[in-house]
Amino acid sequence: MNTAELDLYLRSYKDYELTYFNVGKPPLLAFRDDKAFIIEDNYEETLRQVHRLSDNLIMRTDQNIACNQHYRFLKVVPHYHSFIEMIYVHSGTCTQTINGETITMNQGDICILDLNVVHDIKVVEENDIIINILMRKAYFDKTMLGRLSGNSLLTNFFIRALYQEKEHHDYIVLQTNNNHKIHTLVTELMCEFFDKQLCSEEAINSYMLLIFTEVLREYEKTQPIQQPNNVTQYNCADILHFIEENYRDVSLVSVAEHFHFHPNYLSKILKKNFGLTFGPLIQEIKLKKASHLLEMQDLPINKIANEVGFSNIYFFYQIFKEKYNLTPSEYRRKFRT
Structure with a gap:
């Protein structure tokens, strides 16, 4: 399937759409109960209920990723589900x-929804092609975020924004209409999914990794930090990149000077956006x-331990085990197993 064939497939009428x-x-x-059904009359009472959309309804047990086109000409009940969902407007x-x-x-x-987020999509018309990319959470955590992180705090910031700070975030919406890479990658992913070929599963995994790489880059641009005098504006990612590149030598004062912040103001930025003050952030x-x-x-x-800046090996062992619940040796064995 090429891109022209994909577009024709997405715009063609499915059986239910003809009805x-x-x-x-x-x-x-x-x-x-793991089933979908259509109500044609007097459905106001049903709309007042929140439904659970089971992953078994739209994903095979051996699938970690599934793509489907959102239903056109139907009104979908408010619902939640037990998988990560990426909504892409084709x-x-x-x-x-x-x-x-x-x-x-x-x-x-693009919109990324966490588990159990209640949402509904208004009636989709003929030329509205909405693509739902569904991922099991274990796969999303391990394969996507695990591989993308590169042990970077920026990805942790993204993760926390998506589904760790429940009082603030359950979803992320990104205006990525100017990112042609994302459109190309999502299109290629759909071609592989709707027309399975040799090694399609490997190709789908690779495309998803590239899509999330672009999503992370777009997410960086949405985190502005502005000076109280409204003169200089920076990105959270800029600060993280600088600290991570120079973590062995920087101090709170040197980072503040680099970004033209007062040290106290920089401390507030770090605490607000990353949940850590400067010292614990460097340790992390x-x-x-x-x-x-x-x-x-x-x-x-x-x-x-010396390579990353710990001169006291016993202190390194202590805080490493506090964070990972494993000694460094146990961590290495478990990862390689």
Whole structure:
């Protein structure tokens, strides 16, 4: 399947669409007991209920990733699900309500939804091609975020924004309509999914990794930090990159001077955006660098500790075990097993 064939496939009428195209009142698509069913009349009571969309309904047990085109001409009940969902607007627009907030996405935009987030999408018209990419959470955590992180705090920041700080975030919406790479990658992923070829599963995994790489890069751009005098604006990613590149030698004062911040103001930025003050942030970076070396190299543990900036090997062992619940040796054995 090439891109032209994919576009033709997505825009062609599916069987149910031939039935419900251009009807007066759109039918309601609801979910119950791992089944989907359509209600054509008097469905107001059903709309007042929140339905659980089971992954067994749309994903095989051996699948970690599934793609499907959102139903056109149907109204979908408010629902939640036990998998990570990426919504991509291939063409047209998509208006949905997430936790009571109405959001409109345009062609090329992306929304990532955590587990159990209640949302619904308004009736999708003929030229609105909405693609749902579904991922099991274990796969998302290990394969996507695990491989993408590179032991970087920036990815941890992204993870926390998506599904760790429940009082603030359950989803991320990114205006990626100017990112042509994402459009190309999602298109190629769909070609592989809808027309399985030799090694399609490996290709799909690779495309997903590249898609999330671009998503992370776009996410960096959405985190501005502005001076109180409204003169200089920086990105959270800029600060993290600088600290991670120079973590062995920097101090709070030197980082503040580099970004033209007062040290106290920089401390507030770090605490607000990353949940850590400067000292614990540096320690976190050192531990992540150490864990990466344990995974990838056979250096003795005392050399790894020195390499990342710990002069006291006993202190290194102590805080490493506090963070990972394993000694460095146990961590290395478990990772390689």
